[in-house]
Amino acid sequence: MTWAQVAAINLLQGIQGRLQPGSPFADVLIHVGEAEFPCHRVILAAYSDYFLAMFTSGMQEDVTRSVKLNDVPQHIFASILDALYNGRDILDERNVIEVWRVASMLQIACLRQYCEDFLADHISNENCLTIWREARLSSCTVLANEAWNFVHREFPSIKSTEDFLACDLDDICLMVGSDDLNVAQEEEIVDAILMWVSHEESRKTHLSKLMSLARLDLVSEAFILRRLMTESMVMENQEVLGMVRRSLEYHILLARRHDECPPSAIYRRASGMDNVMVVLGEGKDNFYAYRFKTEEWFQLPPIPEDMGLGSAACTFGDDIYVAGGKNTMAAFFQFETHKNAWVKLAPMNMGRRNHSHVAIGHRLYVLGGLNNEVTTLSSVECYDISKAQWTDVGNLHTAVRSSGSAVIESDTVTSRSVQCFNTSTNTSYLLGAMPAETCLPRTIATASKFYLITQEGCVWKMKLNDRSINIHQKTQLWDFARYWHGAILHDGIVYVIAGETPDNSELPDVWKVELQGVFQSVHNLRPANITRCMACLRTVMEKGMLRDALAMDVSRV
Numbered sequence: 001m002t003w004a005q006v007a008a009i010n011l012l013q014g015i016q017g018r019l020q021p022g023s024p025f026a027d028v029l030i031h032v033g034e035a036e037f038p039c040h041r042v043i044l045a046a047y048s049d050y051f052l053a054m055f056t057s058g059m060q061e062d063v064t065r066s067v068k069l070n071d072v073p074q075h076i077f078a079s080i081l082d083a084l085y086n087g088r089d090i091l092d093e094r095n096v097i098e099v100w101r102v103a104s105m106l107q108i109a110c111l112r113q114y115c116e117d118f119l120a121d122h123i124s125n126e127n128c129l130t131i132w133r134e135a136r137l138s139s140c141t142v143l144a145n146e147a148w149n150f151v152h153r154e155f156p157s158i159k160s161t162e163d164f165l166a167c168d169l170d171d172i173c174l175m176v177g178s179d180d181l182n183v184a185q186e187e188e189i190v191d192a193i194l195m196w197v198s199h200e201e202s203r204k205t206h207l208s209k210l211m212s213l214a215r216l217d218l219v220s221e222a223f224i225l226r227r228l229m230t231e232s233m234v235m236e237n238q239e240v241l242g243m244v245r246r247s248l249e250y251h252i253l254l255a256r257r258h259d260e261c262p263p264s265a266i267y268r269r270a271s272g273m274d275n276v277m278v279v280l281g282e283g284k285d286n287f288y289a290y291r292f293k294t295e296e297w298f299q300l301p302p303i304p305e306d307m308g309l310g311s312a313a314c315t316f317g318d319d320i321y322v323a324g325g326k327n328t329m330a331a332f333f334q335f336e337t338h339k340n341a342w343v344k345l346a347p348m349n350m351g352r353r354n355h356s357h358v359a360i361g362h363r364l365y366v367l368g369g370l371n372n373e374v375t376t377l378s379s380v381e382c383y384d385i386s387k388a389q390w391t392d393v394g395n396l397h398t399a400v401r402s403s404g405s406a407v408i409e410s411d412t413v414t415s416r417s418v419q420c421f422n423t424s425t426n427t428s429y430l431l432g433a434m435p436a437e438t439c440l441p442r443t444i445a446t447a448s449k450f451y452l453i454t455q456e457g458c459v460w461k462m463k464l465n466d467r468s469i470n471i472h473q474k475t476q477l478w479d480f481a482r483y484w485h486g487a488i489l490h491d492g493i494v495y496v497i498a499g500e501t502p503d504n505s506e507l508p509d510v511w512k513v514e515l516q517g518v519f520q521s522v523h524n525l526r527p528a529n530i531t532r533c534m535a536c537l538r539t540v541m542e543k544g545m546l547r548d549a550l551a552m553d554v555s556r557v
Contacts, residue, residue, distance in 0.1 A: 049107040069361030159192035177213040217265035218249035257357035281530035296549035310353030313535035394426035442487035
């Protein structure tokens with residue numbers, strides 16, 4: 001034992017019992033509630049910066065030798081003095097929060113730290129939320145993070161505690177909006193919201209705000225029908241009812257499920273599923289998945305046949321359908337994401353490549369393209385998923401190839417025409433003309449608007465109005481020129497995938513654009529294994545299917 005330790009022990013032993021009334025050494029009186037505590041300024045100032053400042057700045061309390069402490073429980077102050085004068089360990093799970101509050105107020109750094117260490121070792125379902133709140137108020141970042149991480153891990157148990165029901169709106173919003181909550185199913189989050197709101201009548205006004213933070217598209221269809229559509233406070237709130245109906249559409253409208261990816265459809269980190277982009281390149285083996293959250297690439301099973309340049313793909317539900325291509329003009333395959341496997345389906349009636357491929361209702365359509373004789377096609381075929389057969393359904397107004405699924409134009413000679421094929425009447429008509437001729441564009445759909453990214457880097461906004469279209473250029477991506485690229489919108493970011501440049505030059509990693517409320521930046525992804533991108537599509541896959549991330553060189557195309 002060092003002399004410093006010996007001296008400290010003897011000093012503590014020497015001042016023990018010096019708190020008795022009438023002590024000749026007491027030189028200040030502390031008033032707490034109805035009680036009075038004779039104390040010693042030198043001891044209080046040695047422990048507390050609060051008292052040190054008071055007793056060295058000429059304040060009235062120093063002159064009168066009398067201090068009144070407000071908002072301090074009498075029994076807690078008595079315990080703190082016992083700890084300071086007698087070295088007694090006063091902490092237990094019942095009083096530690098109150099001791100911590102007073103120690104923080106009185107700036108007793110050593111006792112505050114002791115309380116924080118005690119709390120860190122005793123975080124539980126019942127107190128983690130209180131510790132989290134108090135740590136934030138006390139600017140104790142380390143303890144706040146430990147308690148917050150505990151809340152994330154144990155949320156399924158915490159949401160049924162009284163402490164959870166006592167939380168204020170801001171804390172509930174932080175919890176249910178967090179991407180890191182450890183919940184197996186999104187239904188647990190929605191149940192927690194309903195339980196918190198129903199605890200007090202006045203909370204019903206907060207239901208729409210909280211439901212907007214839940215991932216409603218990810219709850220099951222059965223949960224929507226049996227739980228949400230039978231809940232009175234949901235049915236009485238038109239805004240929330242609209243959210244619930246949109247989530248029901250996510251399950252019912254399989255063809256449109258992955259057109260957009262709002263926050264309500266993005267999986268949390270703990271989920272067994274994840275949002276991915278599936279990229280189809282030229283060649284049999286160039287089929288990959290990209291996880292947005294982890295920014296990792298994974299190779300998927302190769303297509304059974306090398307379909308060659310000009311194949312096209314679309315999503316229906318969570319599955320991927322690929323049709324045509326230079327090497328297998330009529331071939332048609334389905335990639336079942338939940339099985340991580342391919343299925344060969346009935347071939348198209350007319351072989352084609354460089355066509356457009358879309359899903360509408362419960363049918364898949366292929367439009368235009370090139371045939372074996374390199375003739376540009378106007379024909380449209382439809383695949384009925386339930387019947388597993390193809391039918392010729394009509395023709396486009398103008399034969400096209402290398403087309404987009406929403407805006408179609410020819411690349412034989414660059415075209416400005418925009419046309420529509422009506423799947424209800426199986427007829428086609430012109431909508432209008434683009435501002436300039438282009439070919440091989442990529443289309444991003446959101447709500448009733450389309451954004452076209454051309455091979456020259458122009459971003460055009462297109463809005464349909466009955467049988468016409470409004471088109472105007474929104475921005476220009478500088479230093480952009482590429483063919484056979486892909487483009488997809490996810491969580492406010494447009495990802496541009498692969499592509500050939502005329503001079504094989506490097507392209508910027510990010511373009512900043514000003515499209516408020518639609519997307520704020522364009523990111524360039526350059527996996528070395530893909531140059532020509534046939535399709536890039538958004539879907540979801542089980543994490544268990546995505547093993548062994550590829551160490552892909554993304555430094556150049």
